[in-house]
Amino acid sequence: MSFGTWLFTRLHGELVGTDSFGNRYYVDRRNKGKKRERRWVLYKGAPEASKVPPEWHAWLHSHVGQPPVQGSRPKPWQKPHLPNLTGTSQAYLPPGHTSMGGHRAKATGDYEPWTPA
Template sequence: MSLIGTKLFTWWKGEAVGKDQFGNRYFREKGGRRRWVLFNGLPEASKVPPEWHAWLHHTVDDAPVHGVEHKPWEKEHLPNLSGTPFAYKPPGSVARGGHRPHATGDYQAWQPE
């Protein structure tokens, strides 16, 4: 469905459920089982926090409109940063300068018989 079609369907049959910390808005079908999200900005599935993902996929029945209790060891949700300036670049990556340490000689290449 196109963005215009999604917005029309949302206006016609959608019921607002809540909003997350990223500004994404969540809806459900009036009297139905469909659930969907209208993204704030570009549509990127990794922008959906885990608690809303569970609700969208019918893992939980109640929408996390009042938030959920997070454990002290849990990290804050981050969308996929690949392709952005904040992407992970390991040591030796071309994007990080391309300098890797020299081989130590402990690697033995596989040879077919």
């Protein structure tokens, strides 16, 4: 977070809530409740937009009027939110990836590779 963001938040921001990752969400108290509220997030750790859970994303982009309720229970079919892991050691690598040995199971069924005539 830059000094300017910190100062703007101290002068004009009102804390609305936090998420499970520790990110803090703010609204500009000068235009709170008006048609076009200014909303922003201060990330805990590295600023990575994929660390914003879907319910907070909807609030940030004014798709919903009220911030998510703290401690609300997810639906039984919902999985916990995961940030984008691309470029990290925990990134998904498919079975044929070169970092996974470069070998995958043979194709089955009606697959026939195209060969030029």
